Amino acid sequence: xxxxxxxxxxxxxxxxKARAAEGCFVAEGLKLTEELLGxxxxxxxxxxxxxxxxxxxxxKGLPQGTAPQRLELVPDSFDWTRISGLKQPQPQLxxxxxxxxxxxxxxxxxxxxxxxxxDPGNLGTILRTADWFGxxxxxxxxxxxxxxxxxxxxxxxxxxxxxxIHKVEDSVSFVRDFSGRRLGTYLDGTNLYTAPLPSPAxxxxxIMGNEGQGIHPDLAPYIDLRLTIPPYPAASTHTESLNVxxxxxxxxxxxxxx
Numbered sequence: 525x526x527x528x529x530x531x532x533x534x535x536x537x538x539x540x541k542a543r544a545a546e547g548c549f550v551a552e553g554l555k556l557t558e559e560l561l562g563x564x565x566x567x568x569x570x571x572x573x574x575x576x577x578x579x580x581x582x583x584k585g586l587p588q589g590t591a592p593q594r595l596e597l598v599p600d601s602f603d604w605t606r607i608s609g610l611k612q613p614q615p616q617l618x619x620x621x622x623x624x625x626x627x628x629x630x631x632x633x634x635x636x637x638x639x640x641x642x643d644p645g646n647l648g649t650i651l652r653t654a655d656w657f658g659x660x661x662x663x664x665x666x667x668x669x670x671x672x673x674x675x676x677x678x679x680x681x682x683x684x685x686x687x688x689i690h691k692v693e694d695s696v697s698f699v700r701d702f703s704g705r706r707l708g709t710y711l712d713g714t715n716l717y718t719a720p721l722p723s724p725a726x727x728x729x730x731i732m733g734n735e736g737q738g739i740h741p742d743l744a745p746y747i748d749l750r751l752t753i754p755p756y757p758a759a760s761t762h763t764e765s766l767n768v769x770x771x772x773x774x775x776x777x778x779x780x781x782x
Contacts, residue, residue: 526570526596526607534570534607534619540670547622549672553614558582559682565621566592570607572615573597592618609674622672626690632727634659634779639695639743640667640734641768647671648679649769650732655683657776662687663729665695665740700746704728707779708739709771713750716775720749721782730779732772751775 536542537550548567551557557569561582569592571579576597583591604613636659641647647669654662669676671689692698699706704727713719722728731747733739739747753774755762766774 526598526602530568530596531606534568534617535609537619538609538674540673543622543670543672548619549622549677550609550674551618551620551677552608552610552616552674553678554616556678556682557616557618559685560618560620561592562586562590563685564623565590566618567621568592568594568596568619570596570598570617572600572602574600575616610678623689633725634722634728634730634776635661635663636772636776637663637665637692637695637699637729637731638668639665639731639739640737641732642667642669643735643768644669644673644675645679646735646767646769648676650772651676651680651687651689652683653769653773653776655680655686657780659776660686660688661690663690663692663698665692667734695740696742696746699729699731699743702727702729702746705748706731706746707749707751707775708743708747709733709752709775710738710750711752711765713752715754716751716778717754719751721779723782724780728779730772730775732768732775735768 533546534550537546537548543549551560561569604615604617607617608614636650636654638647638650641650651662651671664671671684677684705722706729708731731739731743753766753771
């Protein structure tokens with residue numbers, strides 16, 4: 525049975541400070557936890573008793589050494605609000621190890637740089653969208669939301685198992701030294717649908733800025749192509765800007781199919 529100390533620890537992992545201290549994060553729900561198992565070391569898996577026969581088959585298929593270190597079965601009547609961070613808790617939860625920090629690497633092809641995207645929902649949606657469009661490497665500037673916060677993890681819908689996240693401390697140096705084309709989003713940029721875009725295989729860095737402030741001015745001198753998503757019709761009154769997650773989806777879709 526899950527002890528009170530276990531429950532308190534799991535609840536604490538809703539906070540960034542506890543995640544950093546423990547080196548762990550939480551994933552909730554049947555589909556999400558099972559997608560992440562095998563990709564992150566699992567310290568604890570909590571599930572209702574009736575799920576165990578199904579889970580046995582899943583565990584047998586995991587890569588060697590990635591099975592949960594500890595498995596806790598709880599009664600089907602268990603009150604999941606005791607450990608869940610969701611408004612509508614789901615009956616399966618995993619405590620997973622955070623990946624080890626790695627130095628930013630410069631891959632081939634298209635990759636994504638997020639400059640202080642602060643809303644967890646936006647970040648999670650962007651990671652899910654990047655996974656859909658086959659973006660393997662995603663770089664996060666200092667000031668970007670924690671990619672392992674519960675709201676972000678839930679919004680990714682398992683994309684964390686496939687994308688590689690790199691945290692960048694010096695954004696200016698990273699963008700300046702990137703050897704491929706650097707694309708940025710601006711209201712006064714070139715029309716996305718008529719601009720000379722890089723081919724899908726060409727090294728390129730798509731930079732998406734903060735929800736309210738856009739791309740940091742210090743990065744502007746190093747951007748090779750400024751892009752904008754034109755409204756329709758252009759002459760009519762419309763909202764001031766697009767949500768950053770929606771804009772990212774439109775840009776990635778066009779860059780993947782120029």
